[in-house]
Amino acid sequence: MLCLNVKDSTQHGFSLSGEILEQGLHVIAQGGQPVYDRAARPVAGILLTRRIAGGITVLSGDWGNMKKLISAVLAATFLAATSAAAEPHFADYPTKIYLKGKSVLPKMTGSVAHFRTRINNGMKAGPNFGGHFTLIEIGCGSSCIFAFLIDARDGRVVDFPLGGEENYQLQMKYGIDSTLLQAEWMDTSVGDYDTCVRAYYDIGSGNLTKVSSETYKIERSSFCSQ
Numbered sequence: 001m002l003c004l005n006v007k008d009s010t011q012h013g014f015s016l017s018g019e020i021l022e023q024g025l026h027v028i029a030q031g032g033q034p035v036y037d038r039a040a041r042p043v044a045g046i047l048l049t050r051r052i053a054g055g056i057t058v059l060s061g062d063w064g065n066m067k068k069l070i071s072a073v074l075a076a077t078f079l080a081a082t083s084a085a086a087e088p089h090f091a092d093y094p095t096k097i098y099l100k101g102k103s104v105l106p107k108m109t110g111s112v113a114h115f116r117t118r119i120n121n122g123m124k125a126g127p128n129f130g131g132h133f134t135l136i137e138i139g140c141g142s143s144c145i146f147a148f149l150i151d152a153r154d155g156r157v158v159d160f161p162l163g164g165e166e167n168y169q170l171q172m173k174y175g176i177d178s179t180l181l182q183a184e185w186m187d188t189s190v191g192d193y194d195t196c197v198r199a200y201y202d203i204g205s206g207n208l209t210k211v212s213s214e215t216y217k218i219e220r221s222s223f224c225s226q
Contacts (some may be wrong), residue, residue, distance in 0.1 A: 088200045088211050093180035095131035096204070103127070103134065103152035112148065112157060119148060127152045130179040130203040135160075135172070143169045143223075149208065158207060169196075169224050179204040180211070184224045187215065196224035 103123045108116050115138060122136035129135045129149075136148045146163030150156065162170060167185040174181040179202050187195040199213035218224060 086212065088180055088182075090175065090178040090180050090182075093178050093202055093204060095177050095179055097131050098176075099127050099132040099152050104155040106148075106150050106155040106157050115148070119150070122148075123150065123152065128176055129174045129181065131176060133158070133203055135174060135181075137172070140164060145170050147172075149203075151206070158203070160208060171224065181208070186224050192220055194218055194220045194222075 103126060105120065105123055106112055108119075112119060115136075118138055119136055122134055125134070127134050132152050134150050134152050136150070137145050138147065139145055140163075144165060147160055149158040149160040151158060162172070162183055162185075165188070167183070168188050170183060170185040172181060172183045181201045181203065182198070183201065184196055184198045186193060187197050194217055195215055196218055197213060197215055200211040201208045202211050203209075
């Protein structure tokens with residue numbers, strides 16, 4: 001019989017006992033002795049049960065199977081904790097400057113002039129990103145959009161690297177109270193059409209700067225999702 005105290009692990013952000021509990025499988029010990037309730041049952045050669053009393057959380061069972069279980073759960077929770085820690089959050093990028101007064105229209109030259117009406121209407125609605133920026137999304141076909149990013153304080157058109165066929169299925173999440181933008185799209189360079197990109201950008205400096213990006217898999221030819 002093996003007993004493993006996982007209290008130290010939870011202090012470092014890993015919740016081994018919590019992962020087991022989600023499956024309805026849990027063991028605790030009082031005074032160093034395992035205590036089982038009526039739900040106790042063997043699973044893959046390991047005797048696990050639901051939590052029924054206070055005390056130090058432990059797992060009990062055959063060492064060979066237990067070692068495999070512990071390794072698998074710790075690996076999964078470590079990856080989840082690492083991903084969660086690395087993923088930017090909107091609250092960590094708060095807006096510091098808001099527009100005061102009316103929006104300034106950009107100069108209607110170049111590509112901006114071709115979408116004069118859409119841009120004018122978007123600017124009249126006011127900033128929608130990072131306090132004083134207006135992000136205007138324009139459709140360009142099925143699952144295709146491009147956008148203009150404009151500083152409403154002076155009408156400056158900010159370079160916006162996303163949109164068009166290169167960012168198929170582009171979806172964006174942003175708001176007035178944060179300078180962070182989350183974008184997702186399908187990586188069409190992968191022939192199976194089963195890989196999506198999730199990227200984060202910050203407009204806090206006045207220009208859009210990439211913070212981080214990652215890829216994830218989906219069912220072939222389905223849709224990327226936020």
